[in-house]
Amino acid sequence: VACGIAFTSFAGLNEVGTHKLSDDEVIDELGRLDSVARAARVSLVRQREALSSQFTPEQLAVFNTHLQLLEDPVIEADVKERITEQRMTLENAVKDVFHVYERLFEVVQTQSLRNKMSDMRDVALRYLRHCKRGSAATSGSQSDMKDGILVVKELTLSDLTEALEHGIVAIAAEAGTIDSHGAILTQAAGIPAVIGVANIREALTEGQTILVDGNTGQVVIDPSPESVGAAQNRAVEEDTPAVTQPVLADGTKVVLTAAVASATEARTAARIGINRIGLYRSELPVVQRQGFPKEASLAALYKQLVNAVDQVVFRLPDLDSSVDLPVVFPESETNPALGLRGIRLLFARPQMLNQQLRAIYRASEGRPVGVAIPFVSGPQDLHRVHEIMASVREELRLAGVDVSAKIKIGAVIETPASALLGRELISAADFVLIGLDGFSQYLMASDANNQHPEIQGKLLPLNPVVLRAVRKLCAVAGALDTDLTVYGESVSEPGQLELLVSAGVRSFALRPALLPDAQSRIEGLDLVQSESKLQQQIRLR
Missing domain, CATH: 1.10.274.10 (PtsI, HPr-binding domain)
Structure with a gap:
């Protein structure tokens, strides 16, 4: 500040x-x-x-x-x-x-x-x-x-x-x-x-x-x-354990985790009382180094994260060719948003995927962690990652590395295909993340960077179609007893957090700076009253 x-x-x-x-x-x-x-x-x-x-x-x-x-x-x-x-x-x-x-x-x-x-x-x-x-x-x-x-x-x-x-x-x-x-x-x-x-x-x-x-x-x-x-007081308060897990008026608990891009942010989250990283954005080291970091340095960085908090979910690098990385993207694409992005890129660059998985295994040292797969199209992507992980795990075991960690595999829902295959996908996943910003853009075919009112009107406030999709996915995850977490900058927009809770979301991953405000907004929320607002919002006009 x-x-x-x-x-x-x-x-x-x-x-x-x-x-x-x-x-x-x-x-x-x-x-x-x-x-x-x-x-x-x-x-x-x-x-x-x-x-x-x-x-x-x-x-x-x-x-x-x-x-x-x-x-x-x-x-x-x-x-x-x-x-x-x-x-x-x-x-x-x-x-x-x-x-x-x-x-x-x-x-x-x-x-x-x-x-x-x-x-x-x-x-x-x-x-x-x-x-x-x-x-x-x-x-x-x-x-x-x-x-x-x-x-x-x-x-x-x-x-x-x-x-x-x-x-x-x-x-x-x-x-x-x-x-x-x-x-x-x-x-x-x-x-x-x-x-x-x-x-x-x-x-x-x-x-x-x-x-x-x-x-x-x-x-x-x-x-x-x-x-x-x-503002200055808020900055000071960040260094104090000010955030507790909120409870709704009916006693239902909502889980707040941190979304971070560095070990420093992870330690900040721990200082304010949040000891779970619901989303670590692993692409930043790749961007900063303009290519593939060395496995040893990547493992050392990931170990800092694992040591900073009790639990970490590593989202594998979510990159597309719009990022200036010639080593990763030697050729340009006409439409990067629909090209080699997320897990598609990692499947096309197996050395990059293997390096990430090896570094995560080395950093975990037997402690449980999660790996979130970005930009999945269906359960087949998860099955393929499981096979690759088994191979990586065996290689490391033979090399004498501790691979006793139970690594959970989760799916990041952003594409319409992953939403339409919700039940099959969630059944195949250990946990699920919804990247609300990307999910909204792909579902509504609208670019958040386009400031034209006709485009922005499709995204903010939460579109009824997006809310309906989130509610259905929450219902499926609840029925299958699978953890579902929502993340994204738009989550913290005025009124949206409350709508998402009303739609059934019970876990969020937010930047550490946003967590105190999120706690105060969710604490004591009356679902009966907020349900009427939800019904108004999801009604197509």
């Missing part, structure tokens, strides 16, 4: 004039290009060295990616061509070159290309910022940014490094993803950040005070002293 003065940007691609160069100025401008490019490279190397103790070698690899772009002869030639042939200033030439690349990348809307474009835009900003620093008109206003909040269109690596240099205490971004280079490193640096705050730059004026709560994902413009105090 952080509160401070908002600064809307260090520099932007649009902050460029349109001055046409004379013949004499062209020569000077080419000289500027050489000096600016050199300064940008030196600065990037210096920043990488300065942050070497703060980030892992894998995390620092992105600096090398940006360095390669700064040294790319094609990009440099394109910039020179605009200076010499079109008489553009260096700033305008850089802007024009990278806008051309941006338009080319936007033709194919995949996350991989968006991440690459983010890196290229980042390098363009580095050029422009060094142009600005080389100008006599450059002001020293950035020295006043200490303890401020940086507000940007998209969180980039250069934003983060500038923020660290100037003492920025938090970042709010209009766009971006949790697997972008900037977001991953921001998390590692411990800087509060909220990504996906639509139109925030239009809503505020530079110099206004804003509150950034990275725990709840909220950004408040001109917050009252009371709201600032409340």
Whole structure:
């Protein structure tokens, strides 16, 4: 949690004039290009060295990616061509070159290309910022940014490094993803950040005070002293065992578990009284390392999780080709959301699946853990994983590894096929997870990133069709005495938690920061009263 003065940007691609160069100025401008490019490279190397103790070698690899772009002869030639042939200033030439690349990348809307474009835009900003620093008109206003909040269109690596240099205490971004280079490193640096705050730059004026709560994902413009105090108190309370398992008005117990992406988050959950990890997102180490982690390091990481709490469910890596991972996805796909994703990818990359299972066995050391299979289409996927696990288990046993752990195999329900085959799938699983965000999107054929009202109206609040499907799955799981847990960011939206409990959900996996609020909302909930709201919500209008 952080509160401070908002600064809307260090520099932007649009902050460029349109001055046409004379013949004499062209020569000077080419000289500027050489000096600016050199300064940008030196600065990037210096920043990488300065942050070497703060980030892992894998995390620092992105600096090398940006360095390669700064040294790319094609990009440099394109910039020179605009200076010499079109008489553009260096700033305008850089802007024009990278806008051309941006338009080319936007033709194919995949996350991989968006991440690459983010890196290229980042390098363009580095050029422009060094142009600005080389100008006599450059002001020293950035020295006043200490303890401020940086507000940007998209969180980039250069934003983060500038923020660290100037003492920025938090970042709010209009766009971006949790697997972008900037977001991953921001998390590692411990800087509060909220990504996906639509139109925030239009809503505020530079110099206004804003509150950034990275725990709840909220950004408040001109917050009252009371709201600032409340947010700070919530942050302090996270370190105290404040969460107990809620009980409904009729005595029914609801189980709250944590959804985490790191051992640090797992320890945070344990500190607030939650000793079960209902969902560990195992794809983050793969994304951070830009490929396959070594089995030993993966097992060591997983052991930290197992040691932090009483019980862990490892969701196998849920990745698709929209993520910028050339080692995993050497070829692009036209529609990543319907391609090699989740268990489909793991079946296609057996070495990746075997490595995950071996690391989980090594980390468990005889203690019970769960393995959730993402993006299943039916019970046949579970049967296939069981066969592979048996083979892996025997290999490890012969190698002298303790494989006495009872590893439960669960299914993640997201696809319509997995919902339609609910009884057969749940019968074959030791437990079931419903990934509510993905499930809603696939069931309603609606993209949550599309902000058009016609699309968002299909998703929030919970669509009657989604609620009906969840209720049916809960009934089947209850009849078969199989644990069913729901997770997803949309679970914590106002009113949705209560609707899900009314629909029969008795277990949730939420980010640690959301668990205290979830407990207070569920505690003492009257099912008789909430049932009427449920009936209204599931009625098709």
